[in-house]
Amino acid sequence: xxxxxxxxxxxxxxxxxxxxFMKTIGATLERVDPGAVDIRLPVHxxxxxxxxxxxxxxxxxxxxxxxxxxxxxxxxxxSGVLAVExxxxxxxxxxxxxxxxxxxxxRAGRTLTVCQADVVxxxxxxxxxxxxxxxxVMTVTGRADVQG
Amino acid sequence: xxxxxxxxxxxxxxxxxxxxFMKTIGATLERVDPGAVDIRLPVHxxxxxxxxxxxxxxxxxxxxxxxxxxxxxxxxxxSGVLAVExxxxxxxxxxxxxxxxxxxxxRAGRTLTVCQADVVxxxxxxxxxxxxxxxxVMTVTGRADVQG
Amino acid sequence: xxxxxxxxxxxxxxxxxxxxFMKTIGATLERVDPGAVDIRLPVHxxxxxxxxxxxxxxxxxxxxxxxxxxxxxxxxxxSGVLAVExxxxxxxxxxxxxxxxxxxxxRAGRTLTVCQADVVxxxxxxxxxxxxxxxxVMTVTGRADVQG
Amino acid sequence: xxxxxxxxxxxxxxxxxxxxFMKTIGATLERVDPGAVDIRLPVHxxxxxxxxxxxxxxxxxxxxxxxxxxxxxxxxxxSGVLAVExxxxxxxxxxxxxxxxxxxxxRAGRTLTVCQADVVxxxxxxxxxxxxxxxxVMTVTGRADVQG
Numbered sequence: 001x002x003x004x005x006x007x008x009x010x011x012x013x014x015x016x017x018x019x020x021f022m023k024t025i026g027a028t029l030e031r032v033d034p035g036a037v038d039i040r041l042p043v044h045x046x047x048x049x050x051x052x053x054x055x056x057x058x059x060x061x062x063x064x065x066x067x068x069x070x071x072x073x074x075x076x077x078x079s080g081v082l083a084v085e086x087x088x089x090x091x092x093x094x095x096x097x098x099x100x101x102x103x104x105x106x107r108a109g110r111t112l113t114v115c116q117a118d119v120v121x122x123x124x125x126x127x128x129x130x131x132x133x134x135x136x137v138m139t140v141t142g143r144a145d146v147q148g
Numbered sequence: 149x150x151x152x153x154x155x156x157x158x159x160x161x162x163x164x165x166x167x168x169f170m171k172t173i174g175a176t177l178e179r180v181d182p183g184a185v186d187i188r189l190p191v192h193x194x195x196x197x198x199x200x201x202x203x204x205x206x207x208x209x210x211x212x213x214x215x216x217x218x219x220x221x222x223x224x225x226x227s228g229v230l231a232v233e234x235x236x237x238x239x240x241x242x243x244x245x246x247x248x249x250x251x252x253x254x255r256a257g258r259t260l261t262v263c264q265a266d267v268v269x270x271x272x273x274x275x276x277x278x279x280x281x282x283x284x285v286m287t288v289t290g291r292a293d294v295q296g
Numbered sequence: 297x298x299x300x301x302x303x304x305x306x307x308x309x310x311x312x313x314x315x316x317f318m319k320t321i322g323a324t325l326e327r328v329d330p331g332a333v334d335i336r337l338p339v340h341x342x343x344x345x346x347x348x349x350x351x352x353x354x355x356x357x358x359x360x361x362x363x364x365x366x367x368x369x370x371x372x373x374x375s376g377v378l379a380v381e382x383x384x385x386x387x388x389x390x391x392x393x394x395x396x397x398x399x400x401x402x403r404a405g406r407t408l409t410v411c412q413a414d415v416v417x418x419x420x421x422x423x424x425x426x427x428x429x430x431x432x433v434m435t436v437t438g439r440a441d442v443q444g
Numbered sequence: 445x446x447x448x449x450x451x452x453x454x455x456x457x458x459x460x461x462x463x464x465f466m467k468t469i470g471a472t473l474e475r476v477d478p479g480a481v482d483i484r485l486p487v488h489x490x491x492x493x494x495x496x497x498x499x500x501x502x503x504x505x506x507x508x509x510x511x512x513x514x515x516x517x518x519x520x521x522x523s524g525v526l527a528v529e530x531x532x533x534x535x536x537x538x539x540x541x542x543x544x545x546x547x548x549x550x551r552a553g554r555t556l557t558v559c560q561a562d563v564v565x566x567x568x569x570x571x572x573x574x575x576x577x578x579x580x581v582m583t584v585t586g587r588a589d590v591q592g
Binding site: 235237239240254255257262264277280282284 | 383385387388402403405410412425428430432
């Protein structure tokens with residue numbers, strides 16, 4: 001995958017910094033490569049649903065951001081990224097020390113990009129896949145309110 | 149829709165109280181009827197993505213919980229509810245005074261229930277639909293770690 | 297819903313005639329209103345899966361076409377419609393005298409339109425919902441190979 | 445992946461033979477390995493939508509069957525497989541000499557199995573990915589009308 005902007009990593013990291021929701025849940029941006037972005041979420045008691053597992057919405061949130069930034073890493077400067085739709089399969093209860101969402105671009109089109117993210121739960125250094133998300137994201141250009 | 153447990157509302161409200169992630173984002177449980185549950189999320193700066201709109205993950209989180217509890221409202225006592233999968237279409241940027249996710253049961257099966265939620269953004273009393281989510285949720289019985 | 301082209305019905309019916317796959321499975325176009333299109337599929341032995349029910353792919357095919365044409369009914373002349381993605385929940389085994397897919401536009405955007413279709417099975421005049429599909433379709437303009 | 449039944453290949457091939465819809469569209473069963481099944485669809489004029497590409501419903505049909513049989517290959521004797529839901533992203537117009545859907549199991553659970561299929565179009569020996577489908581399928585036991 002070849003980024004349209006050599007400065008893609010800085011743009012991705014700057015944009016992630018502006019996602020205050022990621023701060024609210026405690027997620028951090030890790031790997032940023034062309035078409036591949038990882039987001040890490042330490043598990044804590046503020047993330048859980050009624051059984052003590054991480055809420056499916058929190059799992060989806062980091063997977064959606066990982067997909068969006070994987071797509072954004074390939075986009076030209078002055079473009080913005082918007083989520084069109086995503087679908088997630090929750091395969092195992094999400095519990096452990098932290099979750100890692102690994103987003104990657106499956107196909108980058110001019111307007112629409114298809115991405116996929118796997119979410120793994122890490123416990124004592126061992127990984128278990130807990131969810132898989134596929135997303136369609138849109139490249140937006142020429143809109144002052146949708147930059148980054 | 150007819151609830152299997154006349155005490156369904158109390159069970160739904162008790163379970164929602166245990167979803168600490170809903171507290172973290174600031175969501176509250178509103179309407180609880182058989183097969184229909186509304187969740188309200190006041191918009192605040194801790195929920196946003198990079199353009200200042202509410203993050204798609206936060207939108208999905210309240211829609212997923214609204215669907216899960218709509219399904220749970222029809223389930224027998226001593227059962228638990230687990231999210232199997234959901235898909236969301238983001239139709240308009242989510243901004244306004246608050247969001248309301250309205251979940252309802254489309255078909256309740258013995259093991260699997262299909263639900264749908266519309267998410268509207270409210271600004272100055274006017275509603276605009278911003279997202280639509282469809283979900284499959286599972287009725288779990290006989291598991292001590294999955295109650296509620 | 298207001299069609300961009302007063303001649304929308306003729307355009308939809310002409311385009312449907314060119315979908316030879318609909319002829320292969322035996323589907324017919326019924327209602328064509330702005331943003332709402334019904335497709336009918338008589339059940340026959342060439343449509344079944346291994347248990348004798350109508351194959352999920354056949355159910356999805358008429359629901360996808362119903363959504364696509366519901367969206368297309370609102371589009372300007374000289375545009376074309378392409379399926380971006382769809383998701384279907386199969387709620388009951390599809391069996392009976394015929395299936396009817398009722399597609400409707402949920403939100404029509406400039407580039408992307410979100411649609412939904414319910415598929416009912418009709419037996420002895422009684423309807424039962426067997427599936428629900430949500431779709432994203434794209435308006436394509438200025439491409440000679442994508443008209444209709 | 446380890447099949448619960450050493451005779452899995454015969455069971456899969458027998459069941460596929462009973463899918464008359466696959467015959468109607470002209471699809472054939474190719475590879476059958478534990479958790480991985482390929483279905484081939486020669487492109488012909490009876491499969492097309494209005495622009496001459498293979499209809500998204502036909503693409504979804506072979507991908508859904510490939511996923512279902514990938515899941516079924518791991519199931520115990522006397523079980524049946526039912527499609528719960530699937531989602532497909534159409535990434536490129538489907539055209540060429542034939543399509544191949546490659547289904548594989550992502551996670552096999554006791555009741556639910558998550559699968560994914562890639563669909564490639566083959567032209568002059570070269571492959572291009574045209575679609576990606578994720579599916580949830582259900583293992584059904586003890587129902588005389590759902591065997592295979």
